[in-house]
Amino acid sequence: MIELIEFLNLAQVNRPIESQLSKALLRVIERGDFILGPESSGFEQSFANYIGVKHAIGTGSGLDALTLIISALNLPSGSEIIVPANTYIATILAILHNQCVPILVEPCVETHNIDVTHLSDFLSDRTRAVIAVHLYGQISDWTAIEEFTDRHGLILIEDAAQAHGASTAGRKAGALGDAAAFSFYPTKNLGALGDGGMVTTDDDALAQRVRALRNYGKGDSGVSESIGWNSRLDELQAAVLQVKLPYLDAWNNRRRAIARIYQQRITHPLVQLPKAVEPNAHVWHQFVIRTEQRARLASHLRDNGIGTAIHYPVPAHRQPVLRDRSNGTLPITERLSDQILSLPMNTSLTDEQVISIAEAINTWPTIT
Incomplete structure (x- = not known):
């Protein structure tokens, strides 16, 4: 089960x-x-x-x-x-x-x-x-x-x-x-x-x-x-x-420990991991990976009983409130919005659960 x-x-x-x-x-x-x-x-x-x-x-x-x-x-x-x-x-x-x-200014792809x-x-x-x-x-x-x-x-x-x-x-x-x-x-x-x-x-x-x-x-x-x-x-x-x-500092340390497991265990060639510029200073509110086949990966994880989310599925400049207020095209923002997927990241997760999430990602079948 x-x-x-x-x-x-x-x-x-x-x-x-x-x-x-x-x-x-x-x-x-x-x-x-x-x-x-x-x-x-x-x-x-x-x-x-x-x-x-x-x-x-x-x-x-x-x-x-x-x-x-x-x-x-x-x-x-x-x-x-x-x-x-x-x-x-x-x-x-x-x-x-x-x-x-x-x-609006474009983001750095890595961070x-x-x-x-x-x-x-x-x-x-x-x-x-x-x-x-x-x-x-x-x-x-x-x-x-x-x-x-x-x-x-x-x-x-x-x-x-x-x-x-x-x-x-x-x-x-x-x-x-x-x-x-x-x-x-x-x-x-x-x-x-x-x-x-x-x-x-x-x-x-x-x-x-x-x-x-x-x-x-x-x-x-x-x-x-x-x-x-x-x-x-x-x-x-x-x-x-x-x-x-x-409790905040201890909770943030736990989030860092979870992030380390993800970083060490996820090895799928189609998944890009987030970059921590200062690993001991990042507090990992979200752990956001990227893949060009996001829908397939999210479906695979769902089939394995793992929930995911997208932060954020519609970029701000594409929302009606900014339809006539955007200051140009934003291809990097749009590409990230199409590729990002947030994995479970909270203090109730056990090491075993985090490892099982990483293993589920690694067993995701690739399509060539």
Whole structure:
């Protein structure tokens, strides 16, 4: 009988700390504070300490976090923001919400992150910022991106939605740019039991503006001084995340161990493995392989009881919202979108399961 290996089962992932989560939730329910209370302020401080920044501001989602950062910058309408073409649509929606223009740049085929060699090609007198997305848990080519933004006086924003705990040269994602956005969607390396997000920054003025904007634009006066949103990390989710945060490094280490097994065991000639520039700093939110025969491989794995996913099946520039907003053809992004396949990657997997997934890939019949 074939053992079923789901792509992701969040009940299994959360089961080892289920009793701690239940106690935390009950504590919030009994206290009766549900919005902007001690749980959210406590977790904000804990997360700021973990990342190594002065400020962490909880929001309703990762999209909201990025939207609020851009809004707080007060960029002129029509400002251009350079962004990877190979990213989840939320990164680009945050730009559009602020009446700015996304300038899409092709990815590096090996890392899937933005290809820094093309940044200068898209610089104009309207360019105001760069968003560096740390896709799948690997930090972008930070030295090159930082040098580019410093040279041209641009704002540097991190989309760290998939990079909780990732680092480069001893600095964590979220402490590298002028500000960073995190998501706590349940599937993330640090996931809530619902939606949630966080802005991190060392900029006092920016932090103050984000705090106001997330809460109806209210300043110290308690009245709305700007056009804000209702986007706050609630107490229940903050309590859950406070329980999970101390486990994050160990969970990321387990993901690295799983990735090593995949890297060592998968030897199929038609499968290309992902490249880790800094193996001990990558946090492997997803383990994404490539093959020109993706549908066949996914079907083969499904027949062997193994779940897979695609991150992402329709590139952002091909989606209706960007139909008339794309800045050119993006053949590399489209090729990746046609070839990528995400294998199971979560802390509930056993070594034996990971090995069996690799063996199933290696026994996939080739068609010549």
